[in-house]
Amino acid sequence: MTHDREQTGLRERKKARTRQALVAAALRLFAERGFDAVTTEEIAAEADVSQRTLFRYFASKEEIVLSVHDQIEEGFRLKLAARPAEEHPFTAMVNAFADAWSELEPADVAAQLQVLRISNDSSRLHGARQERVCSHQNRLALLIARRAGVDPRLDPRPELLTAAFTSALQVAFGRSCRAAGQDNLLEAVDECLALLPTALTADWDTANTPAHTSTPDADGQILPVGG
Amino acid sequence: MTHDREQTGLRERKKARTRQALVAAALRLFAERGFDAVTTEEIAAEADVSQRTLFRYFASKEEIVLSVHDQIEEGFRLKLAARPAEEHPFTAMVNAFADAWSELEPADVAAQLQVLRISNDSSRLHGARQERVCSHQNRLALLIARRAGVDPRLDPRPELLTAAFTSALQVAFGRSCRAAGQDNLLEAVDECLALLPTALTADWDTANTPAHTSTPDADGQILPVGG
DNA sequence: AAGATTATGGCAGCAACTGACACTTGGCAA
DNA sequence: TTGCCAAGTGTCAGTTGCTGCCATAATCTT
Numbered sequence: 001m002t003h004d005r006e007q008t009g010l011r012e013r014k015k016a017r018t019r020q021a022l023v024a025a026a027l028r029l030f031a032e033r034g035f036d037a038v039t040t041e042e043i044a045a046e047a048d049v050s051q052r053t054l055f056r057y058f059a060s061k062e063e064i065v066l067s068v069h070d071q072i073e074e075g076f077r078l079k080l081a082a083r084p085a086e087e088h089p090f091t092a093m094v095n096a097f098a099d100a101w102s103e104l105e106p107a108d109v110a111a112q113l114q115v116l117r118i119s120n121d122s123s124r125l126h127g128a129r130q131e132r133v134c135s136h137q138n139r140l141a142l143l144i145a146r147r148a149g150v151d152p153r154l155d156p157r158p159e160l161l162t163a164a165f166t167s168a169l170q171v172a173f174g175r176s177c178r179a180a181g182q183d184n185l186l187e188a189v190d191e192c193l194a195l196l197p198t199a200l201t202a203d204w205d206t207a208n209t210p211a212h213t214s215t216p217d218a219d220g221q222i223l224p225v226g227g
Numbered sequence: 228m229t230h231d232r233e234q235t236g237l238r239e240r241k242k243a244r245t246r247q248a249l250v251a252a253a254l255r256l257f258a259e260r261g262f263d264a265v266t267t268e269e270i271a272a273e274a275d276v277s278q279r280t281l282f283r284y285f286a287s288k289e290e291i292v293l294s295v296h297d298q299i300e301e302g303f304r305l306k307l308a309a310r311p312a313e314e315h316p317f318t319a320m321v322n323a324f325a326d327a328w329s330e331l332e333p334a335d336v337a338a339q340l341q342v343l344r345i346s347n348d349s350s351r352l353h354g355a356r357q358e359r360v361c362s363h364q365n366r367l368a369l370l371i372a373r374r375a376g377v378d379p380r381l382d383p384r385p386e387l388l389t390a391a392f393t394s395a396l397q398v399a400f401g402r403s404c405r406a407a408g409q410d411n412l413l414e415a416v417d418e419c420l421a422l423l424p425t426a427l428t429a430d431w432d433t434a435n436t437p438a439h440t441s442t443p444d445a446d447g448q449i450l451p452v453g454g
Numbered sequence: 455a456a457g458a459t460t461a462t463g464g465c466a467g468c469a470a471c472t473g474a475c476a477c478t479t480g481g482c483a484a
Numbered sequence: 485t486t487g488c489c490a491a492g493t494g495t496c497a498g499t500t501g502c503t504g505c506c507a508t509a510a511t512c513t514t
Contacts (some may be wrong), residue, residue, distance in 0.1 A: 010509055011460075018461095050463050051342055055502060090427060109504065123358055130357035131350055134397075148431070156419050157426040159398045167390035170361075175383060176306050197427045199384040200317060200391055204375070238480050238491075245492095266469065277494050282471060 019057050021047040026064040027114055035065070035122035043057050062128035069129060071108070072138045075100040078145055087160075089144045093165050094193050101186065113185065116173050137166045168196045231438035237266050244286050248274040254341055262292070263273075270293040289355035294358060295342050298335070300363045307370055316371045320392050321420050340412065363373040363394045367382070395423045 025046035029038040041063055046056040058064045080096035085094065091133075104112070119129045140162040144153035152158050172192040176185040198204065235243075252273035257266040264293070267288050271281040285291045305325035314322065346356045369387040372379035379385050398417040403412040425431065 013460080039499090051501095052464075052503090053462055055486075058459080059284055059502090061501065088430060124363070127354035127356075127358035129354075130361060131354035134353070134357060156398060156402060156415075157431055159402070160395055160419055160423050160426040163394035163398050164391040164423065167394040168387055171383060171386045171390050175386070188383075193386055195384055196387050196391065199387040200424045200427060203315060204384055222504090236481070242492080243479085268469085269470085278470095279472090279495075280493055283492080286471090288470070 018047065018049060018053070020055060022049070022057055023068060027068070027099070027111065027118070030065065030118045030121070031114055035061075035118055035125045038119070060128075062125050063119055065115055065125060066132050068111050068130060069119075071133060071134050072100055072104070072112055073132070077136075077139060077143060085147060086164075089148060089161055090165065092147070093140070093162070097169070097189070097193075108177055116177055120174075130144055133166060133170065140166070149199075164196065165193075168192045245274065245276060245280070249276070249281060250291055254295070254338065254345070257292065257348070258341055261326060262288075262345055262352045287316060287355075291354050292342055292352060292420055293355060293359050294344055296346075297340050299327055299331070299339055300359070301431060302330070304363075304370060307367070312374060316375055316388055317392065317424075319374070320367070320389070322369075324416070325425045327436070339419060343404055347401075347404055360397065364389050367393070391423065392420075395419045 009138065026038070026043045027199055029046060039115075040054055041051045043061075043064070044051045047054070058067065072196060076096055079099040080092060081094040082099075082179055101109070119126050141158040142161055145155070145158040148158065150158065169189060169192070172188040173185070174190075175192070176188040181190070250268065253265070253270045255272060256273060267281055268278045270288075270291070271278045274281070281291075285294065303323055306326040307319060309326075310319040310323055328336070346353050365386075366381055368385040371389055372382070374386040375385065377385065396416060396419070399415040400412070402419070403415040406415070
């Protein structure tokens, strides 16, 4: 990712630059006016290419945004595959998530957050993103099944675990976007992943509410999850 | 639902009939040729209305299919609100699901299954459905929060619980559709909902695999969920 | 430098929608 | 019953996402 200048030819460099320009233009315009209020022709004009070229780089308007989202999902799967096999599947996913985000550069982090914000703007885009998350989750399930040595077609638990994990992440993303603060995403994720197992099992409608529920302005981490 | 003939006027009856004809035509055509291969004009022609009229009844092509899906989600929320307050939130949702499906007529059950099958056919439709599921899950979270007496903006557990529950349902739906048999949906749901809590917590990568994992052709219910 | 490969642009066209307008139909009261 | 008003419908034009086709221009190879 650092110096592939001499490896690739001019053609590939140009393509990468065009693609990058399209993504940058799209994200900026979407953030300014919202996903639905920006046409593909405007994005293409902003990146100094024709609309036809835009659709040669991205299969759809949503794809431009989702391509950014794909980066971190792919990184997450790579990190998961690299986690030691002794770890519990859930722990491995929690740590893989932290690994993937920790190696992002600040600009990439900002792009990811912007994608989350933009996704909440349009129901069309949100649906497309959900579908991506779904197929990502399916690939996660295969990784988990292989790691645990079970047949994913007989045992539903890999799918169930990854589905619960992924949806907890979505909850954290949603809450983080809804909150006024901007850089609380990691904390929201930590909190949600820590609460997920107990939310299912414990009798939380009676007494043992989590500590911060009664003290909403606690700013410390609820439970450290990183490795 | 049985005899509202004398309550409503001719105008409303006509509207209901048109709407029903559109849904029936769409489902049939989609099942025959796939969601993407059917145009809205064809659906309109099949229901003897103009394309413009179709879009006065449904906001989008996906909406025609999703309107069927909405019925059961709405029924589910009604049943959940009717469950006794003493039940654990998770148990209440499991029972509400069974309640909602048990009161469906056979034709409605068939329609729901067809919707699931059609949804897997098109990525666009699948994304739209996921988005519906998402907003449904948000409303579920509000119901659960009220039932448990917690503030959903401070306590993420209602969202987490409903997200995990909903995604477990999706897993069950997907597995049921992928399976060769046709009427195993309820069993798949029972199995997934029963396995969900343990999939998160227990060390299932070592020993305690569920009973039917080694005996895939067990046909009994894994765990009764009804009330 | 010439030829092969590949990226790009322009254009026509399809399908999902939408707004505007005219027309028909059902509901309701004089 | 008659007549008026509201509501449903069809037609048409137009926008937008997206694709196939072909000509052109840029890059790579030899």
